[in-house]
Amino acid sequence: MAEYNLTTPLTDALVRDLRAGDMVFLSGTIYTARDAAHKRLMELLDQDKPLPFEISGSVIYYVGPTPAPPGRPIGSAGPTTSGRMDIYTPRLHQLGCKATIGKGRRNMAVRQALKDYGAVYFGATGGAGALLSQCITAAKVIAFEDLGPEAIRALTVVNFPLLVVNDSHGQELYVQPKGLVP
Amino acid sequence: MRVLDAQTIIDAVAAMCIRANQILPQDVRQFLAQGRAREDNPAAQEIFGQLTKNYELAEKTGLPLCQDTGLAVFFVTMGQDLCVQGMGLTEAIQAGTRQGYAQGYLRNSVCDPLTRVNTNDNTPAIIHLDLVPGDQLKIAFMAKGGGSENMSTMVMLTPAQGLEGLKEFVVRTVAQAGPNPCPPIIVGVGIGGSFDLAPILAKKALLRPLGDINPDPRLEALEQELLASINQLGIGPMGLGGKTTALDVKIAMHPCHIASLPVAVNIQCHSARHEEVQL
Known part of the structure; x- marks a missing residue:
């Protein structure tokens, strides 16, 4: 398992090098979006309207942070469960989104999209929102402000610690439960 | 009055x-430390390390x-x-x-x-x-939290399915939840009552301190057995593999209708935040 220091935007070549289990320290700009924001993004696409950020090479972080206390750019900011966004994710990868960050398992359609479009799924540690927030140096709402914690924010991150959970070659890091046939 | x-x-x-939301209970901290000591998978140890740093930082800074x-x-x-x-x-x-x-x-x-x-x-x-x-x-x-709540389930078993059906249901619920609810989890189980009561029992059971002894010896034995079965699944912290899928299992029970065996499983993530006050 390798370790990488990567900076956004991500390229095809960078992403194809990554393997499930690799550790990545990510820097640059990433965009927050969870359930409500994804729904709005799909509506924009359906209406042929531009998205509020450059989707090509982008990294989307599934997070709804707590409000920033005085003197900090953001509150607690760990990942939410990714599976709820599965229905939207392949379309975003098709448009050039190179990675998503969350926690928990992705469905077959997302894993196929990672292969088809050259993208990865990163896991961040769930329930470590205070710790992860220390890697975020700036946060700005760029769309859907009315959604509150679910608004789209541009986050500036420095060495944000991630694990490659699903790579673009069909491999997955999560272990299968032993002994029970699901 | x-x-x-x-x-x-x-x-x-x-x-x-x-x-x-800022201060993780002492019993949870202790169980996280015990979990970390038990693991030989470096990824599992790394997760426990991050969770420890996280609660120390939350307490120091007041961040949730x-x-x-x-x-x-x-x-x-x-x-x-x-x-x-x-x-x-x-x-x-x-x-x-x-x-x-x-x-x-x-x-x-x-x-x-x-x-x-x-x-x-x-x-x-x-x-x-x-x-x-x-x-x-x-x-x-x-x-x-919503992530662990979403992985919680409830079933009306038949009396014929009985205790064996109950055990299978609880372990299967945790297996299917996999990495989603932020393991290591705490598993609250409500047995009996009615369609509405079983989930409330399961949730209330999550308020008990980790490592306490269930006053009903049958349930104490069942908690230990389920905990062992769940940890044999090998899901581990954050689903990365390991011996600690659950920190504890807590069961509450209530008599039920002769036709039914309601069972509810309420999953609690490792960030088991609760407090009590007496006024």
């Missing part, structure tokens, strides 16, 4: 909402332990010789929730189920009330 001012309740509830500061769930035990003055008991708890979530910079995570429009003050809280003899008021608060 003892009289209690509603403002006392509001302030106590607000303080609990804030503190519980997790960005999901939860649906506010209360279990209230009220002596029937107590009278709340100024406003109703439930209104006071709602007001305290509103105040605590605003003052503590906690996330508003409650919305209309259909329009998905946020209520913007984290109310309404979910309040379970028990009336008991006496004049005391006990309020237990849980900040219940």
